[in-house]
Amino acid sequence: MIEVNNGLFHLKNGALSCLLRVTRYGLLEQIHFGAPVETGDVDALACNPGLGWGSSLLLNEADSASCPEHISLAWSGNGRGDFRESPLEMDGSATDFCYVNHRILDAAPAMECGLPQSHGSCETLEITLEQKNARLYLYFSLYETALTRRAVLENLGSDPIELHKLMSFSMDLPGAYHMTTFNGGWAAEMNKTVTPVTRSRVVSESRTGASSNMTNPGFLLSEADANEDSGHVYGFNLVYSGNHYASAQLSHQGLTRVMQGISPANFCAVLQPGEKFETPEAVLSYSGEGFGGLSARMHKFVLDHIVSEYWKDRERPVLYNSWEGCMFDFDQKRLLGLAKQAKDLGCELFVLDDGWFGARNHDKAGLGDYNVNTKKLPQGLAGLSAKVQKLGLQFGLWFEPESVNEDSDLYRAHPDWALTDGFPTITGRHQLLLDLTRAEVRDYIVDNVSRILDTCGISYVKWDMNRHSVAVGKKAHDYILGLYDVLRRIFEPRPYLLLESCSSGGNRFDLGMLCYGPQVWASDNTDPISRLEIQGSLSYLYPQSTFGAHVSASPHAQTLRATPLTTRGNVAFFGCLGYELDLKHLAPIEVQEIKAQIELYKQHRRLFQFGAFRRLKNGWQVSLDGTTAAGVFHGLMNAAPGYEMLRLKGMEPEKRYHLRTRAQKIRVGQFAHLLKHVVPVNVNPEGGVIAAADKRIGLDDGVEGYHVTGSALNSGILLQPLFRGTGYDKNQRTQGDYGSNLYIIEEE
Ligand code: DGJ
DSSP: OEEEETTEEEEEOSSOEEEEEEOTTSOEEEEEEESOOOGGGHHHHSOOOTTOOTTOOOSSTTOGGGOGGGSOBSSOOBBTTBOSOOSEEETTBOBOOEEEEEEEESSOOOOSSOOOOOOSOOEEEEEEEEETTEEEEEEEEEOSSOEEEEEEEEEOSSSOEEEEEEEEEEEEEESOOEEEEEEEETTEEEEEEEEEOOSSOEEEEOOSSSSOSSBOSOEEEEOTTOOSSSBOEEEEEESOSSOEEEEEEEOTTSEEEEEEEEOOTTOOEEEOTTOEEEOOOEEEEEESBHHHHHHHHHHHHHHHHTSOTTTTTOOOOOEEESHHHHTTOOOHHHHHHHHHHHHHHTOOEEEEOSOOBTTOSSTTBOTTOOOBOTTTOTTHHHHHHHHHHHTTOEEEEEEOTTEEESBSHHHHHOGGGBOOOSSSOOOBTTEEEBOTTSHHHHHHHHHHHHHHHHHTTOOEEEEOOOSOOSOOHHHHHHHHHHHHHHHHHHHTTOTTSEEEEOBTBBTTOSHHHHTTOSEEEOBSOOOHHHHHHHHHHHTTTSOGGGEEEEEOOSSOTTTOOOOOHHHHHHHHTTSEEEEOSOGGGOOHHHHHHHHHHHHHHHHTHHHHHHSEEEEETTEEEEEETTEEEEEEEOOSOOSSOOOOEEOOSSOOTTSEEEEEEOOEEEEGGGGTTTGGGTSSSOOOTTSHHHHHHHHHOEEEEOOOEEEEEHHHHHHOEEOOOBOOSSOOOTTSBOOOTTOEEEEEEEEO
16 A cells, blocks of 8 residues: 655555655655554654764755765665765766655556566556756565565656666665675585675675676665564565666664666666666665564565466476586486486486587587487477477476587678677687677577577476676676576567576576576585585575476485485475485485475475475474475584584474484494494495395484474474484484485475
8 A cells, every 4th residue: 555645655564564755845854664664653763863973064054954874764865964875976066856655556556677577456656856957767566565666767757878877776774784695616506695884885786797797786775683573674676687786885874775686787778868777676674673673574576476377376386407417428328327317216307408509518518509419319308398298298398598618600601790898809618609689699699599499398487598708787687688588589489498597506596587587596406415505595585496406316416425315305295395316326225205395295295395484493494374394404423412402483382293204224234334333244334235225225213293282392302312423213314414304394
């Protein structure tokens, strides 16, 4: 609901309130953003500068409240009294945008420039500010769980405007906060970083041309003592896949200014008279129930208003992906062998990753070409796809359409199609990007990808992009607009295609990409212990159905860490499950385990993919329609470990539940050196007998089950003891390093 009363605007629903007021000087005051309040609370909530603070500039010497520096603003100028960071910089001059009018719209107005935006019903407040040569439209769209904001600048004058910075929003919040950002690099995405916001500005920014693995566009502001279940937490994100910027800074008066938008680094858009520039849409949410409460709101917003209607609650198939198992080394026979095994294990979708086209036998050649490598695939993609489908699997295919290798037919024919910065070329993974700002380049991609999609029986697309860009500033923005044009033209007419975007893993995990495809490949790092951090951090802002999570080989290719297959499965369950390893060398006991994993996942697929996700002290929980699954994960094992508690969240206190573990086996090889104490013969722990037994024999592990009230589960139950070297018992949790258990809890 949006209430307007004499210069006061109140956007309010059950989740949040945004209270704005036009001051008598035409500034837009941010009275409140956060918990729902009453309009009548305005005087109590507003800043009262009293008699002012010395050296500050006043718009009216007779009015100490006319000091822009001291009030809480929803937008601010440059110079002219507000010396905090401004969301807008143009022509190297001061700005002075003042309120002229507003409109209430019963939907969010469509973007004109081709940026993606949230969908679904909402009310929008459009506030128009003006200065001598320009008009600024500020949009506030109110959804059930979030407010979105964006800005549009229009040149009203007769001279061009040089726009150097235009944020999607700016707002001041009373109080001091901690800023949580998610930083990292390749195979190490989403490291949660908490920085207290004080008088020095805290900036979170990407300049790589993409939303980047260095810093995700999503971030949080929280009170210092907020925790998972209580305290004030604000969440922010941007519907954009390019260079982004967010900052937070505490003013001397105790107001925190926060803003977010396209990175202003090297940015310059020239607006001719009458032209407009539109910013991406920013998403702002709030919870008084800690980080968990905020995540629940962000998850709902993403599912309801970002992911397409078709995919928002559609279950995802269990997939097998050829990359980690084969890389470039395959032919049709090998692929079909893997597909048959994948089908036997229970997979539903077979994805052929990189290496199927041109001279793509390594990563130095072939990108840009679309001719199928008939040495590897004599019956072409259509032939392979038909055979895969005959096995009862869907067929999916990898593309990297934005890139080109210098060693490719495309580059030889059109070297000028590569994106350059005017200096000698620099490559990443031996490749260049194509210049997506050029229409003929976009047409080439759309034509080739569409042709293959329409002729090869494809149900799933992995859209990859594997290098940072050389484009900076406005050119980088235009590249992203070009990318969105290509994605829209390919995928809007084919909504049934499951698009998983990828950029060296999670180098472009953002709401912009999620508008076109419901999933993003979270990281090239599939080590489950690394994934606890990557997926755990993603869960602050993105629901688990938006990320692919695969079980891969152990020891892991990037960390060389050995982890139990059970844990690899238990971690991947909390996402869109897939398998990505060479199936040929699986031991019989691993085959059994994978079959059991997939069977359980399918049985509870909706719960894992769409259940309400909660972070626990020692694991994760998902709940849906009376069923809960909880994963409890361990790092390095200590000797003689003590009791461990499983404390669930949100169980109905009065109800009774049946809790049981997912049946797991412990491999006998783990006991190789202990066997001599319990069997009459002294077997060589490193010998063939143990090795053979280890591949085949598993002992029951961690068998546990209770009938218990929701109240006890919320209060915390004590799990069966962990192995202490005092003997084997099937009820004990005999795990070693990186062990885990999965519990299924059903309402009785
Ligand atoms: C990078 C991706 O993240 C991987 O999953 C894989 O698709 C490779 N590219 C293929 O080159």
